[in-house]
Amino acid sequence: MTTVYDVTDWIIPGSSVTCYTDIGAVINSMIADIKSQQPSQAAKPGAVIYIPPGDYSLKTRVTVDVSYLSIRGSGHGFTSLGIRYATSDTSAWHEIWPGGSHIRVENTDGNVEAFIVTRSGNPRLSSIEFEDFCLDGIAFVPNQNSYVNGKVGIRFDSATDSARVNNMGMVFLEHAIVARDVDAMSITGNFLCECGNAIELTSSGQASTVTNNLIGAGNFGYSIFAESHFGLLVSGNNIFPRGKDLVHLKNCSLSIVTSNRLHNFYAGIVTLEGTCTENLITANHFYRATESTSNGLDDLFGLVQINGSNNSVTANHFSFAVPPGQITPSGATPTIILVKSGDGNSLATNHIVAGVSVKTVVLDGSTTNTHILDSGTTAELQAYSTSYSFRPTP
């Protein structure tokens, strides 16, 4: 019995399909083989499926429903399709597609995902790993700037524990990674760029980490989204435009966003939506620049917007570089940090640099007991509430 599979030498019984014509069908056949080879409940170590460098087409969605499956390539293979499609004549180019262990996501099975991880029954799936290959959505529609094609790279669709997505490359997918109900997941070292949305942690989850990734999303998508997560660590990521929001936490608690570099073309860089409590946002570099696209948010939204109580925003640097004529609503004084709701939020030692007059902190009338220390001058505070303490930056 082997536990080491190679897509290039697998023959689907009775079929002429190969990894080049449909790598999805090949991997599904391998998974079926794993299940037949490992029938005993007490002896299911799983397997590793290797994808050598090459150009593969995926026509059939892969369903991962065995624990301990590792799917690995030898190259994340990113190249910028954005630059390529924006170039009128590429006939002299050396190459025009991504590469490495390169899977073209071209489903003909009616599904939108290249990979789905899902299983019913107990226990939940454990230790599924995706590593070091490339998922390429090929093109957006109706145009290459839309970020729309419906395609999903990897969807975790039932609860999992201790999954990993490491060192992958993904490009031109509407959704790169969508993971629901993940616990103790690691998403590390990935290159997720020119995707509509990069990382979406939905439904719930705890004690997961998103670290050391390079991320660029679309102007209506999320770079990192987490819903009802608890104890999430977002650290050491270099996140560049675009992105409706670079880190968007919805109803999350006791999580930490630290040591990230966060660059966007719009308001909305870190948003705590709904009821977010006791989260820490510290040691991040925020940079708001401009281009002609929009994410629909105006400059009163805040680079950071907080909804919920007892959060900390400490020791961050903010650079706001928007020419006066491009500020929206026209004539408005832009907001850097908006405390939109909640009690007991703390903002301290944030250095805000702006080429125009800004409100470094705005407190909604509903907010109470906000503490604002060394995060701007008195003139830069806009308090619609009277329930706060304030120490201006000297």
Place this chain on the structure above:
Amino acid sequence: MTTVYDVTDWIIPGSSVTCYTDIGAVINSMIADIKSQQPSQAAKPGAVIYIPPGDYSLKTRVTVDVSYLSIRGSGHGFTSLGIRYATSDTSAWHEIWPGGSHIRVENTDGNVEAFIVTRSGNPRLSSIEFEDFCLDGIAFVPNQNSYVNGKVGIRFDSATDSARVNNMGMVFLEHAIVARDVDAMSITGNFLCECGNAIELTSSGQASTVTNNLIGAGNFGYSIFAESHFGLLVSGNNIFPRGKDLVHLKNCSLSIVTSNRLHNFYAGIVTLEGTCTENLITANHFYRATESTSNGLDDLFGLVQINGSNNSVTANHFSFAVPPGQITPSGATPTIILVKSGDGNSLATNHIVAGVSVKTVVLDGSTTNTHILDSGTTAELQAYSTSYSFRPTP
């Protein structure tokens, strides 16, 4: 001469033992072969030993006594044995054991370790690497909640330089990694959960890093312990319960604990024991919740306790969520940061959130020249010393 070994195709000369019956004996035989193949002092590049996914039993401890040996699998293979043992009927479960490159630690040789790294003479061992396989202690005794079975995953027992333990999974070991006298070691990307102790750096060491790990230890064990270390970096870890202490530094100096998420059920989250000097604890998220177990420490111990001088505790968030009736000693006002000894410690810009009245900072009568800035109100300071400066959070 090969330098690439695979445990599944190795035959021990004159023996019927296989990797499935005793992977320890197989790897020891490989190491003996490496030594016989590389007799020249000037030509000892070492080797890589590959462990494909599979279930292996280890009966004999592996002794690693050659430099540049990499032992690698294709899957960290964690699953929760805690949940499994707490489930009364698992007969319908898909699988019941960890997997991946899965080694059952079942020594019959009288040793407690699966792997020991040790060599006498010069130079010390360099660049030993363990990567991406699973060490499974199987069960605790006398019960599955005891965290006791005497088993050690990997012990580094003589001085080493530039060792790595990366992307491993370890479960149900009393001690996952014990490493003495390590310099410039990297412990990165591991999943060390449901172990009594996760990482113990003993005796001495310098310039090592513990980064990007997911860790959960037992209620009488350490998540991360370091003794007489200098220049240790503990960053980007997501550490969850339990743990007698999540980061415990004993007689350590000039080290940094940053950007970690730290969640425990007890007092004792970061402790600087003995004489700890000039360490930095910054940009961490501390969360103290409760469950029915205990680590033996009461709520006057502090979530952070400092012994020693000139340390910094800056820009952290603390959440303390203990119902009044569960506080010990009964009726006590819990301590968040206890400066138990030392001169010149600095606490600044820490945001403490608590559902009950707490002392955010307590100064022992022996302490001198502590600086406390923006880390609580005047009422929240308990100073048994008069040698300190204080600026309350406005």
Place this chain on the structure above:
Amino acid sequence: MTTVYDVTDWIIPGSSVTCYTDIGAVINSMIADIKSQQPSQAAKPGAVIYIPPGDYSLKTRVTVDVSYLSIRGSGHGFTSLGIRYATSDTSAWHEIWPGGSHIRVENTDGNVEAFIVTRSGNPRLSSIEFEDFCLDGIAFVPNQNSYVNGKVGIRFDSATDSARVNNMGMVFLEHAIVARDVDAMSITGNFLCECGNAIELTSSGQASTVTNNLIGAGNFGYSIFAESHFGLLVSGNNIFPRGKDLVHLKNCSLSIVTSNRLHNFYAGIVTLEGTCTENLITANHFYRATESTSNGLDDLFGLVQINGSNNSVTANHFSFAVPPGQITPSGATPTIILVKSGDGNSLATNHIVAGVSVKTVVLDGSTTNTHILDSGTTAELQAYSTSYSFRPTP
């Protein structure tokens, strides 16, 4: 067609050269093969070249001019040549050279580089990867403490996107990694020690990351150097002596240096040279000790020196441990943070520990609008400018 190459079984057509006699020639032959096997612009996935553990000599520089090439070994193989050369008698040593996938850099082709990455035309090279092998410069001249031999490990010499250098070991090279015009590059998990310079990002670049490395450079070289970079993230590195400068940013903007441990024997630990704007230096541990070597800078240079405007230096710890008799110029009061030029720089919540009287902050007469909060006492500020605000540490 294969895309998986192994240096140990490759035969250069018509040649008796092997990987042991010249691995450079072997890899160049492989790259020529890749180009001949992948002639179509639309089908160039690249390849992976595997270097098993072994001792290889490189006589001919490798030119990487295809995208998506991964070159990988199974062991970073570092050992300290410094200790070995400082030992008078190593005849009883177990081993005397580095190992793992170990390449001796011994060019006889007139070039100084082991690897050069360069291509003309469009697009720029993408997703070149170097991983987990050892580049060994063997010896310095005229003596083993000079850090001089002219050798370069890897030079990226034309613009690249999304390149990676991960988990490499490099030793006794005058320059380990020199990379010009890199965008979105990752340099992660490397062990770059006893090299003259470790990481030099020259000319320009954006959105790159240098994370989780162990680095030690020479007393006249840079541990990390970046020129005209924008959005660089330097995080989670453990950088030890020596180094003329540990993190040296020249004309860089909007970058972040966070969560690093920084130990040097000289002034000059983090320097912002030229015109550096809106960078964030936070949550780092700085330690200045001494030895008999020098980098040529005196103690008025600053452990941090800032040239440029609107930078932030927040929540760092500084330890200054220089005996009074070793301070230069003799009798001078050492400078910890020197703001040498610029407007609107912000220094906040820095804890400085020193055994001698120091100036924690010195403002050049040319500086304007510096904000200095909780970073020393009034006596510890030396302001040659009158344009600043100051709040002393209580």
